[in-house]
Amino acid sequence: MYSNLSLGALGLTAxxxxxxxxxxxxxxxxLDPDVGYLRSLGGTTEVQRVAAEVADRGLRWGMAGLPVNFTATAEEFSTQLAALPDHIELLVAAGVRSVGTWIRPMDEDLPYRRNWLRHAGRLALVAEILAGAGLRLGLEYIxxxxxxxTERFPFIHSLAEARELIAETGADNIGLILDTYHWYTAGESVADLRSLSVSDIVAVDINDAPADRERDSQQDLDRRLPGTTGVIDLQGFMSVLRDLDYDGPVKVEPFMKSLAERPIDDVLxxxxxQLDRAID
Incomplete structure (x- = not known):
C-alpha cells in the first residue's frame, strides 16, 4: 500500500x-487526479505528458471521483450516465485505474428494499461502462x-450491507472504500475485516474520532487525524491490510477545518x- 495525498480530503486547496x-x-x-485540470489540457497527448510527470516523480495515482449520483432522478441519472464515457476517456489517458463514490445511508421517500433495487440496478449499469475501460469502482458505506x-428510511451503513449490495450487482469490478471512521461508527471489528479478500478493497481512508463522544454520538464531519486520540483501533485495522498484502492508496480524511488555518507544508x-507510521 502507499500513502496518498488528497488535498480535498484534508480541506486544503491548490x-x-x-x-x-x-x-x-x-x-x-x-496523489489524487484532478479531472478538471486534465480536461483543461485540451487533449490526450498533454494528459499523457502529465501522467508521465507524475510517474517520473515516483508517484502513483489515487482514486478519481465518480460523477454519478445514484439517488438522482431518472432523468438526471440518464444524463450523468451519458456523460460518463468522456470522463472515463480522460482517466484512461492518464492511467488512472479506479473511481469512487459513497452510498447515501438514508432516504426520505424510498423504503430500504426499493432503494436497494435502485442502487443495484444503477450500479450494474455504471460498472459495465467502467469495466469496458478497465476501471474499478470503489463504494464507501457511511x-x-x-x-x-436523520431521514425516514435508513439505508446501507455497514460493511456487511455494502458487500451484499456489491454481490447483488453481479459486477466483478466493484469493491469497497474502507474508512476507519465508518468501520468504527458502524460498530465493526477486526474480525469483520478479516472476512475480506484483497480483491474486495479498492481504496482506504484513515482518521481518528473525538474522544469526548460515545460511538453513536459521533458526527460524520468532525473527525481527527489518525492515531491522535486512540478511539479508533488503527493498528488492528492496518494489520489486516498488511496481512492481505493490500497494494492500493491510503489517504487521511479528518474533516478538520483547523487544518486550513495552518501552513500547508506543516500540515502535509x-x-x-502519520501515513508512513500507519503503513509501516
Missing part, C-alpha cells in the same frame, strides 16, 4: 501542479448513526508522517 510538487516534497507515494438516522509534513 492547483494540480502545486499539489504534485507538494506530494513529491513531502514523500507521499501518490457509518455514523447521527447521519443515517504531519500527515505524511
Amino acid at each position: 492547483d494540480f501542479p502545486t499539489a504534485l510538487e507538494l506530494a513529491a516534497k513531502h514523500g507521499f507515494g501518490g 457509518g455514523p448513526k447521527t447521519f443515517w438516522s 509534513s504531519e500527515v505524511s508522517g
Whole structure:
C-alpha cells in the first residue's frame, strides 16, 4: 500500500501542479487526479505528458471521483450516465485505474428494499461502462448513526450491507472504500475485516474520532487525524491490510477545518508522517 495525498480530503486547496510538487516534497507515494485540470489540457497527448510527470516523480495515482449520483432522478441519472464515457476517456489517458463514490445511508421517500433495487440496478449499469475501460469502482458505506438516522428510511451503513449490495450487482469490478471512521461508527471489528479478500478493497481512508463522544454520538464531519486520540483501533485495522498484502492508496480524511488555518507544508509534513507510521 502507499500513502496518498488528497488535498480535498484534508480541506486544503491548490492547483494540480502545486499539489504534485507538494506530494513529491513531502514523500507521499501518490496523489489524487484532478479531472478538471486534465480536461483543461485540451487533449490526450498533454494528459499523457502529465501522467508521465507524475510517474517520473515516483508517484502513483489515487482514486478519481465518480460523477454519478445514484439517488438522482431518472432523468438526471440518464444524463450523468451519458456523460460518463468522456470522463472515463480522460482517466484512461492518464492511467488512472479506479473511481469512487459513497452510498447515501438514508432516504426520505424510498423504503430500504426499493432503494436497494435502485442502487443495484444503477450500479450494474455504471460498472459495465467502467469495466469496458478497465476501471474499478470503489463504494464507501457511511457509518455514523447521527447521519443515517436523520431521514425516514435508513439505508446501507455497514460493511456487511455494502458487500451484499456489491454481490447483488453481479459486477466483478466493484469493491469497497474502507474508512476507519465508518468501520468504527458502524460498530465493526477486526474480525469483520478479516472476512475480506484483497480483491474486495479498492481504496482506504484513515482518521481518528473525538474522544469526548460515545460511538453513536459521533458526527460524520468532525473527525481527527489518525492515531491522535486512540478511539479508533488503527493498528488492528492496518494489520489486516498488511496481512492481505493490500497494494492500493491510503489517504487521511479528518474533516478538520483547523487544518486550513495552518501552513500547508506543516500540515502535509504531519500527515505524511502519520501515513508512513500507519503503513509501516
